[in-house]
Amino acid sequence: MENSTSKVIDKNAIIAPLHGNGTKKKGALTDEEIISDLLPRKFGPLGMIWVGILLCFCAVGVFAYILQLKNGLIVTGMRDYASWGIYISNFVFFVAISLVGSLITAVLRLTGVHWATPLTRIAEIIAVSAITFAAIIIIVDMGRPERFYNLFLFGRLQSPIIWDVTVITTYFFISLLLLYIPLLPDMKILLATKEKTAFFKLYKFLGSFWKGTHLQFRISKKAINILCIAIVPVAFSIHTVTSWLFATTYRPGWDSTNFGPYFISGAFLVGSGAVTVAMYIFRKYYNLKNYITYDHFDKMGKIVVMLGLLYLYFNVNEYLIPAFKMKKPEEGFLDSLFVGDFAPLFWSAILGGMIIPIIVLLFKKGRHPFPMFICGIMIVVGAWFKRYLIVTPTLLHPFLPMHNVPESYKHYFPSWQEWAIACGSLAGALLIVTIFARIFPIIPIQETLIEQHEKANH
Amino acid sequence: MDTNNTSRKEFLASLVTTGLVLAGCSSKKTPFETGADESVKPTGEKVKLLSVDGEVIEVDKAFLKPVPNLPAISNSEERKGIPGKKFVMVIDLSRCKNLRKCQAACNHMHHVHSNLNWLKIYPMDVGEKTAPYWQPTTCMHCDEPPCVKVCPVDATFKRQDGIVLIDSDRCIGCRFCMAACPYSIRVFNWEKPDTIPEELCGQPYSCETSVPQKKGTVGKCDFCPDMARKNELPHCVSACPNGTFFYGDYNEDSVTNGAETFRLSDLLKDKAGYQLMPELGTKPSVYYLPPAARNFPFEKGLENDKEKI
Numbered sequence: 001m002e003n004s005t006s007k008v009i010d011k012n013a014i015i016a017p018l019h020g021n022g023t024k025k026k027g028a029l030t031d032e033e034i035i036s037d038l039l040p041r042k043f044g045p046l047g048m049i050w051v052g053i054l055l056c057f058c059a060v061g062v063f064a065y066i067l068q069l070k071n072g073l074i075v076t077g078m079r080d081y082a083s084w085g086i087y088i089s090n091f092v093f094f095v096a097i098s099l100v101g102s103l104i105t106a107v108l109r110l111t112g113v114h115w116a117t118p119l120t121r122i123a124e125i126i127a128v129s130a131i132t133f134a135a136i137i138i139i140v141d142m143g144r145p146e147r148f149y150n151l152f153l154f155g156r157l158q159s160p161i162i163w164d165v166t167v168i169t170t171y172f173f174i175s176l177l178l179l180y181i182p183l184l185p186d187m188k189i190l191l192a193t194k195e196k197t198a199f200f201k202l203y204k205f206l207g208s209f210w211k212g213t214h215l216q217f218r219i220s221k222k223a224i225n226i227l228c229i230a231i232v233p234v235a236f237s238i239h240t241v242t243s244w245l246f247a248t249t250y251r252p253g254w255d256s257t258n259f260g261p262y263f264i265s266g267a268f269l270v271g272s273g274a275v276t277v278a279m280y281i282f283r284k285y286y287n288l289k290n291y292i293t294y295d296h297f298d299k300m301g302k303i304v305v306m307l308g309l310l311y312l313y314f315n316v317n318e319y320l321i322p323a324f325k326m327k328k329p330e331e332g333f334l335d336s337l338f339v340g341d342f343a344p345l346f347w348s349a350i351l352g353g354m355i356i357p358i359i360v361l362l363f364k365k366g367r368h369p370f371p372m373f374i375c376g377i378m379i380v381v382g383a384w385f386k387r388y389l390i391v392t393p394t395l396l397h398p399f400l401p402m403h404n405v406p407e408s409y410k411h412y413f414p415s416w417q418e419w420a421i422a423c424g425s426l427a428g429a430l431l432i433v434t435i436f437a438r439i440f441p442i443i444p445i446q447e448t449l450i451e452q453h454e455k456a457n458h
Numbered sequence: 459m460d461t462n463n464t465s466r467k468e469f470l471a472s473l474v475t476t477g478l479v480l481a482g483c484s485s486k487k488t489p490f491e492t493g494a495d496e497s498v499k500p501t502g503e504k505v506k507l508l509s510v511d512g513e514v515i516e517v518d519k520a521f522l523k524p525v526p527n528l529p530a531i532s533n534s535e536e537r538k539g540i541p542g543k544k545f546v547m548v549i550d551l552s553r554c555k556n557l558r559k560c561q562a563a564c565n566h567m568h569h570v571h572s573n574l575n576w577l578k579i580y581p582m583d584v585g586e587k588t589a590p591y592w593q594p595t596t597c598m599h600c601d602e603p604p605c606v607k608v609c610p611v612d613a614t615f616k617r618q619d620g621i622v623l624i625d626s627d628r629c630i631g632c633r634f635c636m637a638a639c640p641y642s643i644r645v646f647n648w649e650k651p652d653t654i655p656e657e658l659c660g661q662p663y664s665c666e667t668s669v670p671q672k673k674g675t676v677g678k679c680d681f682c683p684d685m686a687r688k689n690e691l692p693h694c695v696s697a698c699p700n701g702t703f704f705y706g707d708y709n710e711d712s713v714t715n716g717a718e719t720f721r722l723s724d725l726l727k728d729k730a731g732y733q734l735m736p737e738l739g740t741k742p743s744v745y746y747l748p749p750a751a752r753n754f755p756f757e758k759g760l761e762n763d764k765e766k767i
Contacts, residue, residue: 072673073631074649080574083636083646143631143646143674147611150630154611161610161634248608250640250738398642399735400595401580404765406573 029290034448035189037290038441046285051434054427061424064417065140073143075417081402082395082412087141089387090422093270094134094429095168095242096263096383100271101127101175102235106228115299117451118291118443122278124179125442126271129432131172131238133425140421160244167237174231181220181227184210185446199439239267246390252322252330253394262314266383269307269354273379276300278433280373282442291443294368301367304375308358315350333397342393345385353382530687533625536665539617544708544743545681546620547695548725549594551749553702554579556592556759563697564679568668569658571651576679577694578643581756581763590756591749594702596694597622597643597679598734598742605635605644614676620708620743621681623665629675636676640738644678647671691716700753708743 029037043051068075078085104123108116139145155162187207191200210216243263246254256262279300283292319337322330337346357375360366366375392412396402402410414422436442500518509515510532556579564570564577577596584590599622606616613629616622636644650673658670666684671677682692690696695703696716704720706713711722725731729747736742 072649073646076648079648080636080645081642083633141632143633143676144629145631147628147630150611150613150628154613154628156610156612159608159610159634161608161632165610245634246637249638250604251637395637399640400578400642401582403580404575404578404763409573 029452031449031452034452035193035445037288038443038445038448039190039193040438040441041286043438044285047434047438051431054431054434057427058424058431060420061422061427064420064424068140068417068421069145075415077408077413077415077418079409079412080405081398081409082392084141084391084395085412086388086391086414086418086422087137089384089391090425091134091137091141092242092263092387092390093384094130094137094425095238096267096270096387097274097380098127098130098134098171098175098271099235099239099264099267100275101178102231103268103271104275105178106231106235109224109228110232114451115296117447119275119279119296119300120182120447121179121440121442121444122282123271123275124175125433125436126274126278127175128172128179129429129436131168131175132432133429135168135172136428137422137425140425160241160248163241164238164245167234167241171231171234171238174227174234178224178227178231180206181223182444182447183207183440184220185212185217186441186444188212189445190441202439236264239263246394250399251394252327252333252397253390256318258314258317262311262318265307265310265314266386269304269311270380270383272300272304272307273357273376273383276304276372276376277380280369280376282437283369286437286442288443291448297369297372298364298367301361301372301375304372304379305358305361308354308361308379312354312358315354329397329399333393336393336397337389342389346389349382349386349389352378353386354379530664530684531666533627533665536623536683537615537617537625539619539621540683540686541618542709543619543686545599545683545686546706546708546713546722547596547599547681547744548704548706548713548720548722548731548747549596549744550702550704550729550747551591551593552747552752553698553700553754554592554594554749554759555700555754556581556762557699558762559697559699560594560694560703563693565653567693568677568680569651569654569671570645570677571647571649571671572653574645574647574677576643576645576677581759589749591752592756592759593746594694595641595643595734596744597681598641598740598744599681601741601743602739604638604640604738604740608634608638610634617683619683621683623680623683624668624676624678625665626663626668626672626675626677629672631674631676633676640735640740644676646676647673649673 064075076085076087101124104116105120109120139148142148151162151165155165184207187203188210190203191208240260240263243259247256247259249255276297279292279296282288319334323334323338326334336342357379360371360375365371396410396412498520501520503519504516505519505522507515507517558579561575561577561579565572565575568576570576577594580593580595582591582593599620601616601620603614603616603622605614606622609615610632611628611630613625614622614635615625631646633646636642636646651671654670661670663670663672664684666680666687668677668680685692691705691714692703695705698715701715701717704713704715704718704725706719706722708722713720713722713725725747726745729750731745731747733742733745
């Protein structure tokens with residue numbers, strides 16, 4: 001960590017557009033303190049180990065993928081009935097988690113909720129890295145990845161896959177801009193303070209045109225507003241379209257008009273869970289106690305409860321209504337979830353991923369950082385398995401009997417290559433977040449300064 | 459296909475195309491690709507040829523190499539289908555005793571991977587107080603095919619003669635069509651099919667023969683349009699000793715199993731023909747005749763079944 005007193009900071013240049021005087025009120029932080037607290041810092045030993053572990057996972061994943069490229073999808077546990085497996089559920093998971101970027105940044109911003117400002121960048125980098133790996137994992141699932149370009153040569157608009165490619169690309173770029181534009185003033189601060197760091201050239205390349213003039217601030221504010229409005233329908237689209245990959249088929253468990261909102265509510269829940277986990281970790285290991293406060297956890301906790309109840313509501317619709325009727329094609333599928341092969345996983349996901357976190361977070365003490373962290377992890381892990389339960393059991397309950405096929409075709413358990421690739425992709429997404437936090441301030445400095453000045457002036 | 463056409467194609471096959479080396483299975487080149495082998499030196503001796511478009515062209519003799527198994531028709535022809543036809547199938551359930559000759563013939567002729575079957579025979583309605591029967595199941599070649607709707611790259615397509623085919627050279631292997639098909643008829647080549655003879659590997663893929671199947675792509679029953687072009691019956695139809703399968707043209711209103719020919723509309727009316735899962739709105743081209751007045755008891759078929767029911 002850099003010593004703040006050794007740095008000469010051109011304070012006027014940084015906060016010039018605010019005309020703030022930076023006077024210190026009792027208990028408030030000075031600009032210098034804020035900046036030095038929030039600057040990105042080198043990895044400690046723990047950080048190094050963390051990055052090393054992630055890199056190992058990624059390397060094993062890449063190795064497994066090379067094997068898969070060589071031998072074909074035969075290396076997976078997927079067969080003709082379970083023709084989609086954890087690659088697809090992992091894809092749905094990534095798309096889901098990426099939705100949180102739009103929730104925290106756009107929805108809260110547009111509704112005038114200001115307390116979430118310190119969380120916007122965490123949410124946005126989670127969104128960008130998750131959507132990147134969603135795209136990667138969908139290519140991993142393809143039998144002929146080298147023909148990916150066919151989507152552009154021969155793309156047919158009536159296929160939900162084309163819709164998905166379109167909206168995911170759009171979402172990726174909007175998210176990237178929503179990450180980049182608010183970063184510009186911070187880049188100026190970084191350039192002013194960290195003259196000789198390894199990333200100096202990168203900051204200069206990305207942000208040297210930002211002078212912090214009134215005009216630039218006005219343009220950037222306008223741009224962010226436009227992007228925030230634009231990203232809401234796009235975010236709804238990415239997950240609705242992802243749900244349509246299933247809902248446009250006839251299969252029991254997928255043939256549901258409920259799927260769009262069901263997926264979106266689940267996505268907001270898992271994304272908020274992920275942000276909660278990230279908040280806790282950054283707060284603890286980057287000493288951000290003054291910036292990510294109990295108040296933030298408390299408010300995030302309330303949001304998680306609301307989203308959890310919403311998702312629970314859609315789950316009731318999704319499972320109990322078909323169970324009330326028990327139509328013949330649905331029967332085997334529902335039985336396998338409620339009391340059959342998938343029951344342990346199903347009830348763990350429902351209880352651990354929804355009901356228990358909701359109950360814990362209803363209490364004020366439950367919304368303290370540590371219990372929030374545990375609940376966040378339960379939500380994220382539960383959500384991952386929930387996606388698996390959405391994809392696979394349906395495929396193993398076709399309309400016509402599974403007959404006269406090799407025994408391995410009637411069940412699905414992911415092979416080690418699939419696990420390695422799935423874990424590698426999760427590690428890769430975490431690696432992007434980690435490296436981003438190494439290079440850029442994970443809490444927006446400029447916006448924190450503005451808030452401090454506003455507080456001071458009131 | 460008339461004889462004139464055949465001889466012209468043989469002529470083309472023996473002469474046409476530039477010196478293109480088909481180097482076994484790994485070669486992705488097709489005989490239609492331009493670009494000659496650079497190691498060949500021109501001799502200066504020119505040969506006049508008839509091109510695929512019907513133009514007379516002149517090519518240096520050194521660049522001529524015979525190409526084995528030139529596809530009979532172009533990909534765009536294969537995608538259009540046979541004009542004026544609407545192929546249908548009728549499967550008489552009262553005649554099936556699960557002999558699986560149809561399946562064996564189909565697998566053999568299409569070089570289907572040994573773990574996979576394009577034609578499936580299901581024991582249906584197995585229960586205590588029901589009347590179980592064997593149901594041979596081909597692709598339904600739906601008129602509203604859910605698989606075609608979801609294919610992102612037009613690799614699976616519906617032709618004007620009603621047949622749904624797969625272009626394995628275009629399929630990206632996303633398996634959305636498999637998820638979409640309510641009849642679970644589609645199979646995936648999880649690895650390179652173990653049944654393809656070496657000499658077929660280098661042959662260009664034809665949508666009509668569906669050969670050779672390729673790793674990482676989807677395969678399924680193709681209604682044998684290559685046989686239809688030759689005025690012959692699909693392999694399953696001619697392989698069944700009990701005449702279970704009838705194949706024909708909806709527009710001509712006739713179907714045949716080789717030995718017997720029926721007026722399609724009469725057959726469906728007299729025997730109360732039905733379609734599989736018509737409530738889904740897929741409009742299948744395959745009709746079933748109910749297993750009434752059976753030729754064989756259900757138990758007869760159990761002998762041939764590898765799996766316990």
